[in-house]
Amino acid sequence: MINWPNFVSQCFNGLVLGALLALISSGLTIIYGTLGVLNLAHGAMFMLGGYAGWVAYTHTGSFIVAIVAGALFVMLVGVVMERAVIRHFYTRPHEDQLLVTFGLGIVFVEAVRFFFGSLSKAVPPPPPLLGITPIGFMFYPTYRLALLGIVAVALLALYFVLYRTRLGMIVRAGIEDSVMVDSLGIDVYKVFMLVFGIGAMAAGFAGIVNAPVVSIAPDVGESILVQTFVVVVIGGVGSFPGAVLGGLIAGEIISITSMFNPGYAYVMLFVAMTLVLVVRPYGLLGTAGRE
Amino acid sequence: MTRQRPLLIEALTAAGLIAAPFVLPYLGFTPTTVNRILVWGLFGLGFDILFGFTGLLSFGQSAFYGTGGMVAAYLLTVLNFPHVVTAVFIGAAAAAVVGYLIGLIALRRTGIYFAMITVAIAEVFHFVEFNPLSDYTGGENGLPGVPTPGFHLGFATVNFDSDSRLYVFLAFWYFVGLVIALRIVRSPVGAILRAIRDNPLRAAAVGHNIHGYKLTAFVVAAAYAGFAGGLLGIMQGFMPPDAFVFDTSGQLVMQTAIGGAGTLFGPLVGATVWLYLSDFLQTTLHLGATWKLVLGVVFVLLVCFLRHGLIGGLADLARLLTRTAKRYEAPESDARPVSASAVAAAATGAPVVELTPSPRRPKPVGDSSTILRAEGLTKRFGGLVANDGVNFSVRRGERRGIIGPNGAGKTTFFKMLTCEMHPSEGRIEFEGRDITGMSVTEVCQLGLTKSYQVNQLFTRLTVRENATIAALAEKRGPFHLDLLRHVESVEGLTQRVEDTLNVVHLSERADLPVSDLAYGEKRRLEIGLALATAPSLLLLDEPLAGMSPLERVEMVQLLKSIGRGRTMIIIDHDMDSLFELVERVTVLQEGRVLVEGTPAEIKGNAAVQEAYLGGVHAA
Numbered sequence: 065m066i067n068w069p070n071f072v073s074q075c076f077n078g079l080v081l082g083a084l085l086a087l088i089s090s091g092l093t094i095i096y097g098t099l100g101v102l103n104l105a106h107g108a109m110f111m112l113g114g115y116a117g118w119v120a121y122t123h124t125g126s127f128i129v130a131i132v133a134g135a136l137f138v139m140l141v142g143v144v145m146e147r148a149v150i151r152h153f154y155t156r157p158h159e160d161q162l163l164v165t166f167g168l169g170i171v172f173v174e175a176v177r178f179f180f181g182s183l184s185k186a187v188p189p190p191p192p193l194l195g196i197t198p199i200g201f202m203f204y205p206t207y208r209l210a211l212l213g214i215v216a217v218a219l220l221a222l223y224f225v226l227y228r229t230r231l232g233m234i235v236r237a238g239i240e241d242s243v244m245v246d247s248l249g250i251d252v253y254k255v256f257m258l259v260f261g262i263g264a265m266a267a268g269f270a271g272i273v274n275a276p277v278v279s280i281a282p283d284v285g286e287s288i289l290v291q292t293f294v295v296v297v298i299g300g301v302g303s304f305p306g307a308v309l310g311g312l313i314a315g316e317i318i319s320i321t322s323m324f325n326p327g328y329a330y331v332m333l334f335v336a337m338t339l340v341l342v343v344r345p346y347g348l349l350g351t352a353g354r355e
Numbered sequence: 356m357t358r359q360r361p362l363l364i365e366a367l368t369a370a371g372l373i374a375a376p377f378v379l380p381y382l383g384f385t386p387t388t389v390n391r392i393l394v395w396g397l398f399g400l401g402f403d404i405l406f407g408f409t410g411l412l413s414f415g416q417s418a419f420y421g422t423g424g425m426v427a428a429y430l431l432t433v434l435n436f437p438h439v440v441t442a443v444f445i446g447a448a449a450a451a452v453v454g455y456l457i458g459l460i461a462l463r464r465t466g467i468y469f470a471m472i473t474v475a476i477a478e479v480f481h482f483v484e485f486n487p488l489s490d491y492t493g494g495e496n497g498l499p500g501v502p503t504p505g506f507h508l509g510f511a512t513v514n515f516d517s518d519s520r521l522y523v524f525l526a527f528w529y530f531v532g533l534v535i536a537l538r539i540v541r542s543p544v545g546a547i548l549r550a551i552r553d554n555p556l557r558a559a560a561v562g563h564n565i566h567g568y569k570l571t572a573f574v575v576a577a578a579y580a581g582f583a584g585g586l587l588g589i590m591q592g593f594m595p596p597d598a599f600v601f602d603t604s605g606q607l608v609m610q611t612a613i614g615g616a617g618t619l620f621g622p623l624v625g626a627t628v629w630l631y632l633s634d635f636l637q638t639t640l641h642l643g644a645t646w647k648l649v650l651g652v653v654f655v656l657l658v659c660f661l662r663h664g665l666i667g668g669l670a671d672l673a674r675l676l677t678r679t680a681k682r683y684e685a686p687e688s689d690a691r692p693v694s695a696s697a698v699a700a701a702a703t704g705a706p707v708v709e710l711t712p713s714p715r716r717p718k719p720v721g722d723s724s725t726i727l728r729a730e731g732l733t734k735r736f737g738g739l740v741a742n743d744g745v746n747f748s749v750r751r752g753e754r755r756g757i758i759g760p761n762g763a764g765k766t767t768f769f770k771m772l773t774c775e776m777h778p779s780e781g782r783i784e785f786e787g788r789d790i791t792g793m794s795v796t797e798v799c800q801l802g803l804t805k806s807y808q809v810n811q812l813f814t815r816l817t818v819r820e821n822a823t824i825a826a827l828a829e830k831r832g833p834f835h836l837d838l839l840r841h842v843e844s845v846e847g848l849t850q851r852v853e854d855t856l857n858v859v860h861l862s863e864r865a866d867l868p869v870s871d872l873a874y875g876e877k878r879r880l881e882i883g884l885a886l887a888t889a890p891s892l893l894l895l896d897e898p899l900a901g902m903s904p905l906e907r908v909e910m911v912q913l914l915k916s917i918g919r920g921r922t923m924i925i926i927d928h929d930m931d932s933l934f935e936l937v938e939r940v941t942v943l944q945e946g947r948v949l950v951e952g953t954p955a956e957i958k959g960n961a962a963v964q965e966a967y968l969g970g971v972h973a974a
């Protein structure tokens with residue numbers, strides 16, 4: 065089974081998965097960095113994006129509409145969630161924040177199960193991206209190739225928002241010191257709400273663009289959440305470049321290990337995480353003091 | 356608190372466990388549900404020690420629950436091991452060993468990192484159980500045929516083979532688990548775990564090896580989880596693989612939060628509510644899979660509005676009622692700011708309370724007239740030089756003041772002396788030992804500690820408990836596993852706590868929670884925490900900061916009484932008070948020693964006046 069084309073194609077799979085994880089983890093990490101809240105419902109955001117997109121797709125038949133609907137819906141969910149619940153938890157202990165987001169995650173998953181059932185749903189890729197494309201000596205599914213591009217564009221867009229806009233400047237300042245930002249006369253609550261929405265949207269967007277590759281089910285976000293955590297621990301909490309680097313590393317580890325034995329994918333991921341924790345406890349690109 | 360009626364909780368629990376099988380069926384609980392509640396409750400005892408008492412929220416307990424259960428079930432089914440209870444204990448031991456190894460990794464970080472790492476661990480164990488180890492664990496099928504326990508009593512054989520008989524077996528082990536957990540919670544280790552939950556920084560600073568204690572709590576929780584996992588297999592007659600899934604960890608966390616963390620009974624109460632509701636929603640209301648949605652909503656609402664769970668809510672209610680009553684009885688006794696007689700006594704030179712360190716502390720090395728010597732201490736933060744080549748030495752018994760304008764590097768200098776921060780260059784010698792590079796815990800154990808500029812107290816504990824935490828470190832050393840001993844049985848501890856509270860005039864407030872103290876009282880307790888470790892050198896970082904003029908006068912008297920026969924270094928901006936307290940003064944400016952001398956010399960020094968006033972008054 066293990067031959068050269070197979071290996072290269074697995075590396076490609078790893079790249080696609082890694083880019084996807086990078087996008088989801090960026091969402092998680094900018095929320096944590098700015099608001100100080102670890103969103104355990106982040107996996108559910110991924111799942112909600114897939115379902116919102118699927119609903120839009122079944123009604124319009126357009127993949128583009130599905131992507132837009134999935135991303136916007138999850139952003140809305142994020143904003144409402146921040147406004148209605150999370151805001152009241154900023155002054156409460158970290159443990160309470162973990163508990164409430166964990167509970168919300170369950171509510172989202174079970175609500176989707178209630179409305180759409182437990183059976184998985186599939187969204188086909190748009191017709192131009194069907195089939196396989198020859199690259200060099202191997203063939204690769206066209207949509208996956210396109211997915212790599214789509215996610216890369218989304219990551220670049222996120223980078224642009226974070227590093228080239230006024231909002232991004234406030235967010236990055238907030239990651240360093242949100243009290244200081246507040247005292248500069250910037251309405252941090254408005255920023256927090258927006259950041260939560262954008263962070264959730266990153267996961268939701270990933271959820272819908274991944275739907276043609278892996279069909280969606282209510283609990284699809286659970287394993288994504290775990291992988292996202294590993295990515296963030298490896299890359300460093302609150303670091304956007306760390307999330308991207310960690311995502312790519314995790315994606316490759318999962319894909320390459322799966323080529324030999326899928327059962328060990330998580331073990332290898334865990335080994336990598338342990339190594340990072342031993343050698344660089346704050347993550348590859350993280351800095352001390354962000355806990 | 357429970358000292359007067361030492362076995363009350365145990366007795367009430369025993370009575371409850373005996374009554375439960377007669378009462379609960381009338382409330383709609385099936386015998387199977389009651390047994391499951393007990394297993395979850397036992398699982399939760401350990402988890403509550405970890406989460407409720409130590410403040411470490413783990414989402415990975417399923418790993419240990421599954422490990423303990425699988426080891427026990429494997430022994431009993433595949434290897435035909437004959438002793439059921441022994442197998443469960445072996446399972447618990449295996450879980451504890453795994454917990455130790457995992458704890459070494461997970462506890463490298465705290466807070467949300469710890470939570471994320473435990474989530475990942477739970478998932479890894481789940482996958483390992485399902486794939487690489489499926490030959491041993493039965494993979495998706497689990498291990499069927501786990502036998503029920505039976506005992507040969509010579510004349511008869513007792514088999515716990517029906518639900519009601521199994522109840523007796525499970526209730527017995529729950530009771531044993533509870534008694535042990537209560538002892539742990541009431542032990543010195545239990546007190547330190549609570550201190551770690553409230554303020555890990557200070558717990559380490561008063562001389563406790565907090566990493567060791569956190570690891571202990573983690574291992575205890577893993578052992579409980581493993582034991583409960585073993586009982587799960589026995590109860591169901593088969594070891595289900597879903598013990599390993601993440602949902603198991605999640606359910607445990609939710610049940611504990613629903614019942615109330617930090618109470619030991621929270622998980623049991625939470626499991627009762629959870630399992631009852633899930634039975635009720637599924638069988639009576641025929642909601643099918645929707646029950647989990649309903650429970651999820653209930654959980655979210657509970658976390659939002661009832662912070663300390665059901666037990667915490669009831670306790671708050673009870674406290675509210677009794678407090679209102681008390682306030683009507685004695686409106687004035689609480690308002691007295693400070694014991695005036697105590698201050699007067701201190702001022703007139705009342706007997707000095709000696710807080711002698713225990714014999715375990717290492718003796719000074721070599722020349723003992725100089726207690727502290729710092730050479731060429733330099734600290735750089737990037738381009739900023741906070742301290743630059745500071746040379747400093749203090750004689751034994753001396754009271755030294757450090758002054759300097761804001762930003763002179765005073766606090767950084769103190770942080771280096773107490774090893775909270777390591778110098779970029781230079782070395783520090785305390786009682787003839789090189790302490791450069793030591794941890795703050797090690798240095799405190801040697802007899803050097805500090806009271807903080809900003810209060811670092813254990814805010815959820817009482818005044819007495821606060822002092823106890825600090826005294827324990829000195830009495831027991833940095834790490835000691837006296838898990839089953841009552842905290843008050845530590846030799847000389849009660850005396851040390853009483854003496855300390857006397858010195859800082861807080862004896863009358865000893866049983867109040869810290870959050871009820873006035874600011875000046877908190878400030879005195881801050882110093883009390885440092886004193887309770889019986890330091891031979893005490894550093895005080897702005898002890899007068901933020902105090903009212905009256906409080907200042909009291910504090911100066913207090914510091915005078917403490918200072919008799921003790922070496923102290925004090926930083927403060929209130930120069931009149933400071934000059935009254937100390938024998939010599941060191942002036943820091945821009946990270947360097949500007950001048951050193953007696954208060955009179957410093958007062959008249961032109962360079963000092965210039966440093967503070969920009970030379971306006973220089974004449």
